[in-house]
Each structure stands twice: as C-alpha cells, then as structure tokens.
Amino acid sequence: MARRFTVKVPATSANLACGFDCLGASWEGIDLRLSVSHQPYPATKHTTPTITYTGEGAGEVPLDPYKNLTTRVCIYVLRCHDIGEFPDELDIKVHNEIPFGRGLGSSGAAVVAGVLLADALADLRMTPSRQLDFALMVERHPDNVAAALIGGFVGSYLKTLPAGALDPSSVPMSEVLPEYPRDASKDWGSKPPVPPHEIGHWLRYGWAEQIKALVVIPQFELSTAKARGCLPELYERGDVVFNLQRLAVLTTALSINPPDPHLIWEAMQDRLHQPYRAELIPGLPEITRSLTPSTHPGLLGICLSGAGPTILALHTHNDDAIAQGICSIFAKNGVQCRLEVKGISLTGSTVNWELK
Ligand SMILES: Nc1ncnc2c1ncn2[C@@H]1O[C@H](COP(=O)(O)OP(=O)(O)O)[C@@H](O)[C@H]1O
C-alpha cells in the first residue's frame, strides 16, 4: 500500500538588516510544497522516481531526481543513513511559490524540503537539530534554513566544532551533492561526509502580532552566490560594532507591543552587507534611506530580504503607501516589481501524513 505525505516549507527573509548570517523570519502563505507518494522500503523494483513541478521555476528546474536540488539533498541524507536508493514508485509533485534568486530563501527551502523528504521516506525520525545539521552541509549559513525549519523570527549561530571534527565549511560541495553518473542507481561511490551533530543552534524570539511584512520583489534575479561575492573578507571595527549595537536592540524591539517605529527603524540599519550589495540592486540606498516612519507612518523598518534584491518593509499599517514609495524608486531605476503582504509563519516546515 502506497504511503502519502506532504512537505511544506515557508519562504524566509534572512538577515533583517543588521543580523547578517544570523537572523531570519519565515512568512505565511508563500511556500514550497511536495506531495509525495511511495512504496515503503525495502525497494525491490528499483523504479526511477518521477517529479512533476508547477509554479516558480517551472521549466527551469531539472526533473531528473539525480539533478534536482531537493532530491539530491534527499539522496545525500539517505546515503548518510546507509540507504542506497530511493523507495519504489516514488512520485513527487512539487508546487513552488517562492521565486528564485530574490532573497526569499528558495534554495534554503529546497534544501530543507530535501532533508524532510528523506526523513519521511525512510522514517529516520531525526530531531530538528539533526535536520538542521544536514541542511547546513548544503546551505552553510544558518539564518534562512533555521527560520524555514523552525518557523517564526529566529536567531542562529554555527557552533565552533572541537579540533578534529569534520568542518562542514571545508567539505567540497561536490562530496555532499556529487554529479551522479547517468545510470545513477548503479554506482554511487563511497558514503558521503556525514555532518557532525549540532552544528547549528537557534533560538526563536518573540514577534509582536501587529508586525507584518511587505515584500517588494523586483523582476530580476540575483544569485546569493553573486551577492556574497561582493562582500569584503575583513571589516572595520566601527562597522562591526554598529551592527552589534543594532542587533542587541532589534531582537527584543520586534517583540514589544506596540512596536516603537523609530527604535526599530534605526535598529534595522546595516553596515556589513547592504552597502556592498547596493551596486547590484539599483535604488537600494535611496530605498533604505528615504522611507522612514516619519515620511511613511506605519513603517517600522526597511532592508534587503536575504541577499536581495527583494526589499522587506516591516510595518503595522499603510502598506499601500509604503509599497508605492519603494516601487516608485525602483521604477525610476528601471526596475519593475510586484509585492505581497505577509504575516509571520510560526509553524515553520511541516510534514503531514495522509491517513489511510
Ligand atoms: N524548489 C527548487 N527546486 C530546485 N531548485 C531550486 C528550488 N528553489 C531554488 N532552487 C535553486 O536555487 C537557486 C536560487 O538560489 P539562490 O541564488 O540562493 O537564491 P534564493 O535562495 O535567494 O532564492 C535557483 O536558481 C535554483 O537553482
């Protein structure tokens, strides 16, 4: 009898300005979903999995399970658990609402979905902490994967590992997600590097109910790799202290009811990544400087979502005027955009089994 379940992973905004590589929030109503059916293990027929895909990225995403990001992550997790193949008659229907390369965590969501897929297919019963370990072997910065997995407004760090432990950042990605040979089921090579335990730690902060997210999504894509490539290796002490001071205030400021717009606006400034990414995102400095709680009542803070180019505006009301303010600056710079208003997703990623 086939087993059926659904995996749902929310979109995220990493960083929230000052929290580069350590803060993230997940949003309701913009998800990556997998509807899965398969035969229970052991696999005896060795059928090739089928993937169908609708929504964002359709036509672009490989449907070969040995090339698709989600199923490659799934195979990685299975192989780490000494499971050498997908289950029989695996059928995955993907529906994706998270646009690619916009800073809304599409790749992090695809990775988390792959980890949860493996966990469900093989009844691995991993803890969220162990699931995060596997996701971090691929995504490597914890902010968006922790928020997507746990849900809500989340702070995270990577643990300093003891001497001699495998350092995930030093493992070539080709060992975690290798190129599989054409007839992949015949030769998968040696066991891939298994992540150390508890690589990533997280804490979910409070979030004031009235705070909503306006995401303004430009029409162009910016890969996270490119947006990380323009960041410096070293920073001035003054810039690091500037961000630390804001981070110290922001995590609590977003939990206080009613939110204090002037405190939050100032706490959502950044000197570690946005200034360097401005060259890739026309209009960014003007957007983050010229819209304030005084010019746009209801606005709390404004920043890049993840690595951009999406703009995240936290607000309590007046989303039309705030959106208009952002879109008109983008339009002046020749950038068209669309927008959505979202609430925080406190559920994070879910796996729901269909009862027989
Ligand atoms: N659901 C998905 N299935 C397969 N690949 C995906 C999926 N979502 C994202 N990707 C891959 O991740 C890339 C985008 O990742 P990235 O540059 O990190 O941007 P972001 O995560 O901000 O959207 C896409 O171009 C695609 O290759």
Ligand SMILES: N[C@@H](CCOP(=O)(O)O)C(=O)O
């Ligand atoms: N901290 C990372 C976050 C990237 O998030 P994404 O949603 O753009 O993939 C960064 O700023 O590079």
